[in-house]
Amino acid sequence: MKRETWGSRAGFIMAAVGSAIGLGNIWRFPYMAFENGGGAFLIPYFFALVTAGIPILILEFSLGHKSKGSAPLTFAKLNKGWEWLGWWQVLISFVIAVYYVVIIGWAISYIGYSFTMAWGDDTTAFFVGDFLGLTDGPFQLGGFRGVIVATTVVAWLISFIVLYAGVKAGIEKANKIFMPLLIVILLIVMIRGITLPGAGDGLEMLFKPDFSKILDGRVWVAAYGQIFFTLSIAFAIMITYSSYLPKKSDIVNNAFMTGLLNCGFSVLSGIAVFSILGYMMHTGGGELPDSLSGVFLAFATIPQAINQLPALQVVIGVLFFLSLTFAGLSSFISINEVLVSSFTDKLNLPRRKVVLGYTIIAGIVSLIFTTGAGLYVLDIADRFVNSFGVAMSGLVEVIIIGWMFKLVTLREHFEPISDFNVGKWWEFTVKIITPVVLGITAIQNFYQEFTTPYGGYGVGPLIAYGWAVALGILIIGIILGKSKWKDAGILEATVEDE
Amino acid sequence: MSGGAIAFMIFGILLTWGGAAVCISIAMRKRDV
Numbered sequence: 107m108k109r110e111t112w113g114s115r116a117g118f119i120m121a122a123v124g125s126a127i128g129l130g131n132i133w134r135f136p137y138m139a140f141e142n143g144g145g146a147f148l149i150p151y152f153f154a155l156v157t158a159g160i161p162i163l164i165l166e167f168s169l170g171h172k173s174k175g176s177a178p179l180t181f182a183k184l185n186k187g188w189e190w191l192g193w194w195q196v197l198i199s200f201v202i203a204v205y206y207v208v209i210i211g212w213a214i215s216y217i218g219y220s221f222t223m224a225w226g227d228d229t230t231a232f233f234v235g236d237f238l239g240l241t242d243g244p245f246q247l248g249g250f251r252g253v254i255v256a257t258t259v260v261a262w263l264i265s266f267i268v269l270y271a272g273v274k275a276g277i278e279k280a281n282k283i284f285m286p287l288l289i290v291i292l293l294i295v296m297i298r299g300i301t302l303p304g305a306g307d308g309l310e311m312l313f314k315p316d317f318s319k320i321l322d323g324r325v326w327v328a329a330y331g332q333i334f335f336t337l338s339i340a341f342a343i344m345i346t347y348s349s350y351l352p353k354k355s356d357i358v359n360n361a362f363m364t365g366l367l368n369c370g371f372s373v374l375s376g377i378a379v380f381s382i383l384g385y386m387m388h389t390g391g392g393e394l395p396d397s398l399s400g401v402f403l404a405f406a407t408i409p410q411a412i413n414q415l416p417a418l419q420v421v422i423g424v425l426f427f428l429s430l431t432f433a434g435l436s437s438f439i440s441i442n443e444v445l446v447s448s449f450t451d452k453l454n455l456p457r458r459k460v461v462l463g464y465t466i467i468a469g470i471v472s473l474i475f476t477t478g479a480g481l482y483v484l485d486i487a488d489r490f491v492n493s494f495g496v497a498m499s500g501l502v503e504v505i506i507i508g509w510m511f512k513l514v515t516l517r518e519h520f521e522p523i524s525d526f527n528v529g530k531w532w533e534f535t536v537k538i539i540t541p542v543v544l545g546i547t548a549i550q551n552f553y554q555e556f557t558t559p560y561g562g563y564g565v566g567p568l569i570a571y572g573w574a575v576a577l578g579i580l581i582i583g584i585i586l587g588k589s590k591w592k593d594a595g596i597l598e599a600t601v602e603d604e
Numbered sequence: 605m606s607g608g609a610i611a612f613m614i615f616g617i618l619l620t621w622g623g624a625a626v627c628i629s630i631a632m633r634k635r636d637v
Contacts, residue, residue, distance in 0.1 A: 115631065145612025152619055306605045313609035313616075356631065363627045370620030377613065525634045 107596070108604040109174050110273045111352045117278035118355075119363055122347055124281040124436030125338045126368040127288070129209060129404075132433060136376035137399030138332050140312055143319030150320055150329035155365055158543060159333040161535040162500070163361035164528065165507060166339060168520040170348030171357060174601035176447040177342035178587070180349070182597055184511060190587025191502055192448070195342035197579035197586075198495040199444040202341065204468055205484045206438050207265075208475040211258035212237075212405060213430035220412070220423030229409040230402070234481075237405075241478040244486065244567035248478025255476045259469070264435060265442050266465045270458055273350050277443060281436055288432040291425045292374055298422055299381030302415075308384020312376055327550065330543040335492065336368060338437065340500030342444045349447070352603050357520035358528055379403070382411045389414050401481070404430060442468070454592035482563070483571050489560050490572035493551040495579065501544040508537040 112118040139147040173180040178192030215237070219225055225232040234240045241248035268276040299305055319325050338344060348357075386395050386407075395407045412423045442464070450460045475484050507513065513533050521527050554560075559568055591597060605613075 145609060145615070148612055148616050148619075309613060310605045310609045313612045314606060315608050315612050356634070359627050359631055359634075363624055363631070366620050366624040366627065370617070370624055373613075373616040373620055376616075525630050 107599045107601050109601045110350060111603045112350050113274045113278055115355070115360070117274070117282060118347065118351060119360060119367075120281040120285045121277055121436075121440065122338075122344065122360070122364045123367045123371075124285050125343050125347065125440035126336060126364060126437075127285075127371050127433050128336075128338075128437035129206075129430060129434050130336055131368065131372045132375045132379065132430065133399055133401070133403045135332060135336065135372040136312060136379045137403070138328060139376055140380070140398065142325045142328050143316045144311070145313040146315035146317050146320050147325065147329065150326045151332065151369070154326075154330040154333040154543075155369055157535050158330055158540045159337050159339070160361050160365045161528075161532050162334075162339045162504070162540060163337060163344060163365055164358055164520065164532060165504075165516065165536055166344035167348040167351075167357045167361055168516045169507070170345035171351045171355060172516065172519050174349050175596070176349065176451045177345045177444065178448050179451045179596065180345050182587075182591075184507075186597075188506055190584045191499065191506065192342065192345075193586040194495075194580055194583035195340065195345075195499050195503075196444055196448045197583050198341045198491055198499060199343070199441045200468065201487060201491045201495070201575055201579060203438065203441045203445070204472040205475045205487055206434065206441065207261045207472050208254065208258050208480060208484065209401065210261040210431060210434040210438055211254050211256075211476070212401075213427050213434060214257040214260055215253050216405060216409070216427040217424055217431065219409075220427055221420055223409070223413065223419060223423065225409045225413075227413065229413070230396075230406040233402070233405045233409075238481055239478040240481055244479050244482035244563065244571060246479055247474075250473065250476050251478065251480070254480070255473065258472060258476055261435065261438065262465055262469045262472070265439050266461060268439050269442055269446055269461045269465075272457070273443075277439060280439060284432045284436045288429055288436075289371070291429045291432070292371070292378060295422060295425055295429065296374055296378035296381070298415075298418065299378045299385070302381060302385035302388075304384045304386075304388020305381035306384065307387060308380040308382070309377065311384070312380040327543065327546055331497075331547055333369075334500060334544070335496065336372065337365060338440065340496050340503055341441075342448075343440045346444050346447045347440065354523055356524045358524035358526060379408075382408065386411045386414060451596060452586075452589075452591055454596070482567065485561060486563060486567060486571040487575055490568075490576040491579075493555070494576040497544060497547050497551060501541060501548055504536055504540045504544065508533075508541065513537065 169180050173183045175183065177195050178189050181192040182189035239248055239251050268280045270276065383395060387393060397403050397407045408426055412419050415422060445464050446457065446460050449464065450457050513536060517532065
């Protein structure tokens with residue numbers, strides 16, 4: 107059997123970094139650092155990167171590279187009984203894809219709004235009312251929002267074109283355009299930010315170390331959580347991408363580069379965001395803006411900051427929302443590739459047919475998030491799929507691979523082909539550190555959900571959009587894991603580079 | 605900005621971008637990138 111490969115090592119790195127760098131780097135990391143000890147947060151954060159993030163990247167890169175298949179095929183090749191784990195991760199990707207695309211649609215819409223600063227003086231009211239048309243509750247859909255539907259379709263079209271072209275001519279080429287552009291745009295926004303009056307105060311808030319916080323265990327769990335979510339691990343992306351690596355490819359150094367570049371981007375994003383927030387405080391009499399993270403930071407606070415800029419308002423607006431769009435698209439494409447690759451393997455269908463069928467089906471499902479209740483549904487689905495999908499599947503993955511599989515065979519696979527070796531500490535991190543941290547996170551998530559239901563929503567919406575989704579994908583994953591492969595020979599076949 | 609904040613900002617940038625630069629230089633020495 108033949109499998110397509112990346113055209114170059116740089117192409118793979120760009121795609122992997124592009125997948126890891128997403129909206130969370132821009133709107134989650136800075137706030138996490140600010141809330142959890144400022145500069146001192148960097149200590150647990152980098153510790154988590156080295157003891158969990160990079161080791162799991164090495165694990166997933168080597169799994170994909172060794173099996174040369176999608177996530178379900180990879181797990182099925184290790185043990186037919188573990189295939190469901192691959193499907194669970196694939197379905198987690200599906201849920202994320204169908205709401206993530208709508209946020210990219212919002213960012214594309216806001217690129218257009220930036221030209222006239224259409225959001226006006228009350229940016230929150232514009233975002234929630236005029237733009238989202240937010241209804242009174244999660245069950246009141248309120249009809250489709252025309253602009254959001256249109257820009258969501260644009261995002262799906264871009265993904266379709268890229269995936270249809272294939273791994274080398276599509277994904278690799280797209281990331282070679284998106285990633286350099288993203289870095290240049292971020293640098294321009296950052297330089298504009300740090301040259302504004304009051305920027306120093308914002309950076310002081312972000313980086314001033316509060317060492318008392320790092321004695322708090324919850325800060326360490328938060329740091330591990332941030333690292334885990336930021337690196338696109340445990341939802342099959344890195345397994346899929348590394349399955350396209352040629353036979354003689356480095357694993358360890360690629361994992362280090364991916365992890366470090368992703369975190370480097372987060373630090374620069376933090377500087378850009380907090381210098382702008384510092385400027386807002388400077389012009390607003392020292393008062394902190396209401397929203398410092400998430401969608402409200404991006405679509406309400408930043409437009410408000412743009413209103414207050416002394417010059418280059420349109421340019422900075424367009425560039426900021428372009429950066430969100432590029433960061434989102436590169437991750438979105440990688441999430442979609444997980445599904446395309448898995449169904450291509452399972453159904454033994456031509457890749458292009460799968461791309462077309464998947465885009466149509468997922469595109470239709472994503473429309474629910476373009477309604478007036480979209481933000482509610484998105485918020486609940488995001489919370490549940492991350493807390494009870496990504497985190498739990500990551501926990502199961504490290505337990506299965508760490509404890510029920512001879513981990514040393516993976517180390518024997520990647521060490522001879524890697525630029526440098528990692529030694530036995532890698533096995534220790536996969537077998538001990540990561541399961542312990544993810545286990546604590548899981549307990550914390552369940553405890554939190556059962557004591558304080560998320561976001562003040564009623565039981566009905568949490569069951570319909572949260573628990574039903576989280577449990578549903580697990581059950582469907584198990585069913586898919588038991589279903590037959592169209593070409594059963596794929597489980598035994600030797601795969602050659604195309 | 606206080607000295608502590610400046611130190612941690614530089615620490616963050618150096619560790620990530622510096623670390624990545626070291627990895628890239630290793631990759632370039634070992635094989636084609």
